Amino acid sequence: MSSLFGILSAAGQSLLTFQRGINSTNKNIANVSTEGYNREIPVFQDLPRSGVFMNKIIRVFDQSLFSRSIDLNQKLNSDNEFASGLSNIETIFNDALGTGFSSDLNTFFNSINDMLIKPDDLAARSQFLANAQTLVGKIRNTDKALEDLKQQTVLKVRDQINQINQITSQLAKLNQSIKTKTLDIEVNNEYLNERDRLIKQLSDLIDTKVVFNEDNTVNVFTAKGYGLVVGIESTQLSFETDSNGNAVVKWNNVADITKEIQNGQVGGNLKTIDKVNEQLNKLNDFVTVLTTVFNKVHRQGYGLDGSTNTDFFTIDPSKSGTKIDASNVYINITDPKKVALASDPKYLNSDNTNGKNLLGLKNNISNLYTNPSQPVLTPTEEANLKASLNDPTNYDFIKTHTFAEFYNTKLVAEVSSTSSYIKQQQQNNKYLYDAITEKMKSITGVNMDEELINLTKLQRSYEASARIITVTDELMQTILGLIK
Template identity: 25%
Template sequence: MSSTFSGISTALSSLRAQRQGLDVAGQNIANVNTAGYSRQRTEMTSVEGVSDVPTIWAKQDPVGSGVNVGDITRIRDELLEGRIRTEHGHNAYLSGQNEVYDNIQTVFKEPSDTGLQERLSTFWSDWQDLSNTPGDNAVRTKVLQQGGAVATALNDAHTQLDTIWSSSRVAATSQINEINSAVTEIASLNKGIMQAKVGGLPANELADRRDGLVLKLADLAGATATLRDTGAVDVSLFGSTLVSGSSSRSLTLGGAATMADQAAGNPASVSFTDNGQPAIVTSGELGSSLEALNKVVPKYAKSLDDVATKLISTVNDIHSAGYNKSGWAGGPFFSGEDARTVAVAITDTDDVAASSTSDGRLDGGNADALGDLAVSGTGPDVTYRQLVADLGVTAKSATLKAETQSTITADLDSTHEATSGVSLDEEMSNLLQYQRAYEAAAKLMNTIDSTLNTLINNTGR
């Protein structure tokens, strides 16, 4: 049979529960602008009036005994968060690729008045001018100067591509360091969360910090996570474990340190520090950096070398078949073998082989043949235009993909915010609800107190 004082116990449990609800609502409101904070909810459960322990001749009051706060839960959607991590990895990768292609496009600056195409056109035009006045030293000087301008443009483009490659490797190193720091902190937070769960202590804020770091790993390397019953999360990188409970593994960047090393067959690579096994990274910022290091930048550096090689071979073949001002056979006009090393090999204007005969008549036929390379179907201009066209199409595709993925990611982030973020309107409603419940519980306690006072002090007089 229930005690006469059980109502006070019931009212007291309600006061405690409603006050905790007020505290939770206040915590939510305080963190409405805190990045990564998940809205919390007070889970209340009724206390049963029937005892779990059977007794003889005992009769229990059918009315319950109040309320308990079962837990303070974070409002999360694990399936949504798993998709968000995946899409964030794709978004970071595509954004990185778009940036790389933008940087490469600035190297070639096409179409423009200062790009390589314009310099090549001027170079061929100068040869045509020389064919009309093969004995004019001023025009010969102009041919040498414009040839130097073409070589310098190729040199500069190669240097800029090399700089982009080096910047990508610096970025990859920084991303590796960020990953290693994040996995160490996640393991530490996992340990704290597991200990708190065993001890019945709150760990929601720790879990928010940890989930923020997991999302950061998704951005950096496309990592995925699995929540365990212990409260910890295991983090994986394309099937290989990065974090398991309170243990973590680190990554190391190896392979080529320069673009020349990469071209020699030593690609940049990522491996696990503990056993040296390769780590597969095809998503996130690091995946984009590795793509830039091993494929994108080397591809256009190779294409630029093809332009330089075509220029050197075609010009030198025709120039060597002509004759200079003294009637001697012309030698190579360009030296070097690629975009990095190409240079004008002639310093004396008399050595420019403008003539097609060796009889000293300076007919300009060879200069005319060199000028005709401007419209050749197999000349360096065609090779260069193919490079620029390929870059333009690929860069445009990268931009469209990045924009589409950015929209998808933003939409998912908005959905997540609607699910786990703090709504001030909702919290104000909760505050009012808890306040009224608290006031009612207090009124209940006063009423019971007044009733007991009448029973104890006034009955029997």
């Protein structure tokens, strides 16, 4: 009789064990399409005279593939954000869409030539001023568009820093739960799935280094080693802007780590901000050089009304600043008679010599068109101009080339070249990331064919255990009947 009780106990243990195995398999099947779910494998162990016992449930996880996936993911997200930012910059300078000002610059200089034909033609002079206003308007619109793009990108960085802080706080709390270790293996595995999901979200935003500890907790650091999550403690990142409106990211409100962040969405947006600043600097230098040399030549001539020593460009009275740039450039004269085309005050109606020098600036800012031996700027004026620029080499480029070449090469072509390179890099990283993701899915993901086979085996084992219990119960009833 005691042996029957032993059989009944062993069968009962097996029945419960196979039920847990079925539940585990059903869980895998239910999560076949769940992003970030790692399949679980029940491990059974035979116990002498005690039936079958579920020793553990293994969560399938490949740490090396996961780490590689995180590394590629943060690079890919950086490429995505930076490529988007570069595309926006290209749109701002897209002459085909009418947002650039290359054709307006060309029209501005060509309209000088129209005035040279008949210097006393007020209609031609008025059209020149209108073209100048159009050019200035386009330049200022371009400056505003770049500033708006910069501001929008800075706000995106701010929001992403807030997201990072939320994720690191959650990771620290999750480390506490994992460290505590509940006896429920399935709950522990869910903690680990959540841990990996949060790490993936963090890698979307910022480049990190993840250290897996023996107790399954993780320590997360920035690329340069600043701790974001260490054990059950998280360190917050702070966001602020500097005097120029640029995003500044600090670790623990102390260390400025802005330049260290290269990947993730934050890294891509910081690169966009740098590129926008670079474009703004080039645009401002372009305007400063253009207005300086044009004013210098214009001051040397005479208008129809005999006016002289008049700047053509100036600073917008409603703006502040000590030099003319893209944000404040303004047409100083409104009276077409004051356009200084003449060099000889005796022939104001017919002399166009100074007008030729103004037109000559289109292709040469080194020497006057009508007097090649005379430089446009004196050595002192040239030195002062270069000192006022964001990059003195921008003046050197215009001096040896033209304004149009500077626009097409420095403001348009270089952005397009960078954009093409980033897009190619983006495609390469996406290919590698997709390959790693597929490899991970083949290892850690749920295969329905395998799960259905396992489910069938476990159901048969469950039925066999149930049958043993039924048969044993019948034997016990028979024996009890004999005793009576």
